[in-house]
Amino acid sequence: MSLSGWTGSNLRTALQRQLFRPRRQVQQQQKVVARQLLCNAAEHVIIRRAASSSGSSFSAAREIDVKMTDTDGDNVLAEALRDQGLRYVFGIMGHPVIELSLALQAAGLRYLGFRNEQAACYAAQAYGYLTRKPAAVLCVSGPGVLHAIGGMANAQVNCWPVLVLGGSCPQDHEGIGGFQEWSQVEAARPYCKYSARPPSAALIPLHVEKAVRLATYGRPGAAYLDLPATLLKQKVDSSRVVRVKPVPEPPLAYPDAGLIEQAADLVRNAEKPLLIVGKGAAYARAESAVRELVSDTGIPFLPTPMGKGVVPDTDVNCVASARSSALLQSDVVVLLGARLNWMLHFGKPPRYRPDVKFVQVDLCAEELHNSVQASVAIQADVGPAARLLAKALKDRRFKLSKNHPWWNELNAKGNKNKQILNEMSKDVSEPLNYYAVFKTIQDFIPDNCLICSEGANTMDIGRTMLLNNLPRHRLDAGTFGTMGVGLGYSIAAALYCKDNYPEKRVLCVEGDSAFGFSGMELETMFRYNLPIILIVVNNNGIYGGFDIETYNTIRSVGDASDVTPPNTLTPNSQYDKMMEMFGKRGYFCKTIEDIKTALKASFKVQDGPSLINIMINPQADRKEQAFSWLTESKL
Numbered sequence: 001m002s003l004s005g006w007t008g009s010n011l012r013t014a015l016q017r018q019l020f021r022p023r024r025q026v027q028q029q030q031k032v033v034a035r036q037l038l039c040n041a042a043e044h045v046i047i048r049r050a051a052s053s054s055g056s057s058f059s060a061a062r063e064i065d066v067k068m069t070d071t072d073g074d075n076v077l078a079e080a081l082r083d084q085g086l087r088y089v090f091g092i093m094g095h096p097v098i099e100l101s102l103a104l105q106a107a108g109l110r111y112l113g114f115r116n117e118q119a120a121c122y123a124a125q126a127y128g129y130l131t132r133k134p135a136a137v138l139c140v141s142g143p144g145v146l147h148a149i150g151g152m153a154n155a156q157v158n159c160w161p162v163l164v165l166g167g168s169c170p171q172d173h174e175g176i177g178g179f180q181e182w183s184q185v186e187a188a189r190p191y192c193k194y195s196a197r198p199p200s201a202a203l204i205p206l207h208v209e210k211a212v213r214l215a216t217y218g219r220p221g222a223a224y225l226d227l228p229a230t231l232l233k234q235k236v237d238s239s240r241v242v243r244v245k246p247v248p249e250p251p252l253a254y255p256d257a258g259l260i261e262q263a264a265d266l267v268r269n270a271e272k273p274l275l276i277v278g279k280g281a282a283y284a285r286a287e288s289a290v291r292e293l294v295s296d297t298g299i300p301f302l303p304t305p306m307g308k309g310v311v312p313d314t315d316v317n318c319v320a321s322a323r324s325s326a327l328l329q330s331d332v333v334v335l336l337g338a339r340l341n342w343m344l345h346f347g348k349p350p351r352y353r354p355d356v357k358f359v360q361v362d363l364c365a366e367e368l369h370n371s372v373q374a375s376v377a378i379q380a381d382v383g384p385a386a387r388l389l390a391k392a393l394k395d396r397r398f399k400l401s402k403n404h405p406w407w408n409e410l411n412a413k414g415n416k417n418k419q420i421l422n423e424m425s426k427d428v429s430e431p432l433n434y435y436a437v438f439k440t441i442q443d444f445i446p447d448n449c450l451i452c453s454e455g456a457n458t459m460d461i462g463r464t465m466l467l468n469n470l471p472r473h474r475l476d477a478g479t480f481g482t483m484g485v486g487l488g489y490s491i492a493a494a495l496y497c498k499d500n501y502p503e504k505r506v507l508c509v510e511g512d513s514a515f516g517f518s519g520m521e522l523e524t525m526f527r528y529n530l531p532i533i534l535i536v537v538n539n540n541g542i543y544g545g546f547d548i549e550t551y552n553t554i555r556s557v558g559d560a561s562d563v564t565p566p567n568t569l570t571p572n573s574q575y576d577k578m579m580e581m582f583g584k585r586g587y588f589c590k591t592i593e594d595i596k597t598a599l600k601a602s603f604k605v606q607d608g609p610s611l612i613n614i615m616i617n618p619q620a621d622r623k624e625q626a627f628s629w630l631t632e633s634k635l
C-alpha cells in the first residue's frame with residue numbers, strides 16, 4: 001500500500017473515470033446517476049414495506065440497508081458546497097481527500113491545484129474579498145491543514161471570508177498514532193470564527209451552511225470544517241441528507257440616527273476634518289456612498305493601503321501625498337471601515353494631535369473605541385452610514401471650500417511631496433531607483449489593472465506610485481503584513497477578472513524576497529493559463545542587499561553562514577529564467593527601455609503568466625520620511 005492509500009492503478013482508474021471527460025459529459029453522467037438513484041430509492045421503499053409486512057429475515061433486512069446507501073460524505077460535501085454558491089476550491093489533493101477533489105469537480109465546482117496550501121488559502125480569501133463569497137481550500141490531514149492555518153490567520157486579521165476543508169485521519173485511528181493524525185479542530189479554532197467536525201455525512205450540509213454564514217456575516221473571517229476519512233467515506237441514503245437553504249446575503253446594518261447627527265455636528269464644527277477610508281469600505285461595496293460623501297462635503301480623505309480606489313487616488317480631495325501632515329494636524333477624523341491599529345499609528349501622538357476626536361464607523365461593535373475612545377462610535381455598514389452622514393452635513397449646509405486654510409495647508413505640503421517624488425523618478429541613472437521604475441510602470445499600465453503587491457520598500461513605494469482609481473483593485477500584505485500572499489492573491493484576481501472582466505489585467509509587483517515565499521505558484525499560473533504579469537523588483541535582498549562585488553568581498557572572510565548578512569539574497573538572481581522551465585522567456589531588465597519593452601510584450605500575452613525581473617540599486621531607499629513606518633512603542 002502506498003502512503004496515500006491509493007495504488008497507482010486504482011488512482012488512474014478513478015482519474016480516468018472522472019477527469020478525462022468534458023464537464024458537460026460529467027454533469028450529464030451525474031444526472032443519469034441521480035435519476036438512477038431516485039429509482040433505486042423508490043425500489044428500496046417498496047422492498048422495505050414488503051419486508052416489514054412479511055416479517056423478513058435478517059439477511060434480507062441487511063440487503064435493504066446496503067441498497068439504502070446511495071451516496072457518501074465526499075459527494076454530500078461537494079454538493080453542499082455547490083448549493084451554498086461556492087464556485088472555486090483551491091488546494092492540494094492527497095490522502096484522505098483524493099476522491100473529494102474528484103467529487104468537487106464532478107459537482108460542478110472549479111478546482112485549482114496549488115503548490116502549497118498556504119498560497120491556496122491566500123488565493124481563496126482574496127477571492128472572498130473580491131466577490132463577498134468565500135472560496136474553499138482543500139487540504140490533506142496534518143501538515144496540509146497546518147500550512148493552511150497561516151492563511152487562516154491572515155484572513156482573520158484582514159477580515160476576509162474563507163472556508164478551509166481539512167481531511168483528517170480515520171476516526172478509528174485517532175489516539176493510536178494515525179497517519180498525519182492531528183487535533184485539527186482545536187488547532188484551527190484560534191484562527192477562525194467556526195471550527196467543527198460534522199458528526200455524520202447526512203449532517204454535512206448543515207455545517208457547510210453554518211461555516212459559510214459565519215465566514216461572511218458580521219466581520220468576515222475564516223471557517224474550518226474537519227473531515228475524517230471515515231466521514232468522507234461514510235455511505236448514506238440521499239433521502240436522509242439534511243436539506244439546507246443557501247445562506248442569504250448578510251444583512252445591512254443601519255446606523256443609529258442620533259449618532260449620525262452627533263457625528264455631523266462634530267464635523268461641522270471641526271477646523272480640520274479628515275476622512276479615512278479603509279478596506280472595510282471596499283469590502284462593503286460602499287464606493288458610491290463614500291464618493292458622494294467626499295464630493296458633497298469637500299472633506300480631504302486618506303485611503304488605507306487596500307482602501308485605495310474606493311474613492312479614486314486621482315480625486316482632488318485625496319491627500320495621500322500629505323498623509324503625515326493630514327494625520328498630525330486634523331482635529332476630527334472620521335474612520336470609514338478603517339481600524340486604529342498599527343497602520344493608522346493607533347490614533348495617538350506623535351502621529352496625531354493629543355486632542356484629536358474620532359468618529360468611528362465599523363461593522364464590528366468590538367472594534368469601537370479600540371486604542372483610543374471615539375467621540376462618536378457608530379456600529380454600521382459603511383454604505384448607509386456614509387450616505388446618512390452626507391445627508392446630515394448637507395442639512396447643515398456644510399461644504400469645505402477649496403480656499404479653506406486647511407486645504408491650503410494640505411495642498412502646500414502635498415505639492416511639495418509630489419515634486420520630490422517627481423524629481424526622484426526623473427533620475428534614471430543605472431542601477432535604477434524604485435521611483436524611476438514605478439513611474440515607468442505607472443505610465444504604461446491601463447488604469448483598470450488589478451494590482452497585487454508585497455515586499456517592504458517595493459510595496460510601500462509601489463503603493464504611493466501606482467494609482468488605484470477603482471475599489472478592490474489593490475491586494476497587498478495587509479494588516480498582518482504577510483509576505484508570500486502575492487502570487488495566491490494574483491491567481492484569485494486573475495480568475496475573478498476572467499469570469500467578470502476579461503478585459504482587465506492583473507499585475508503582481510513583488511520584492512525579490514517576497515517573491516521567494518511562493519514563487520513556485522508560477523507553475524500554477526501556467527497550468528491554468530492565467531495571464532498574470534509578474535514583476536520582481538530585485539535589490540538582492542530583504543529591504544536591500546549588496547552588489548555582487550561587495551557581497552563576494554563580505555563572504556570571502558569566512559564561512560557563508562558566519563558572515564553572510566541576514567538581509568542578503570544572491571545578487572543578480574535571474575528569477576526571469578523560471579519562465580524557461582515552461583518553455584517561455586522572461587525579461588531581465590536593467591534600464592528604463594528594458595522595462596518598457598518587457599511591459600509591452602507582457603501585456604500582449606493572453607494565455608499565461610509573464611515575468612519581468614527588474615534589477616535596481618541594492619542600496620536604493622525610500623524618500624526620507626518624517627516618521628519611521630512603524631510608530632515606536634512607548635511602553
Ligand SMILES: Cc1ncc(C[n+]2csc(CCOP(=O)(O)OP(=O)(O)O)c2C)c(N)n1
Pocket residue numbers: 454455456457458459481482483484510511512513514515537539541542543544
Ligand atoms: C511571512 C513573513 N515573513 C517575514 C516577514 C518579514 N519581512 C517583511 S518585508 C520582507 C521582505 C522585504 O524584501 P523584499 O520583498 O525583497 O522587498 P524590498 O523591501 O527589498 O523591496 C520580509 C522578509 C514578513 N513580513 N512576513
Ligand SMILES: [Mg+2]
Pocket residue numbers: 511512513537538539540541542543544
Ligand atoms: Mg528586495
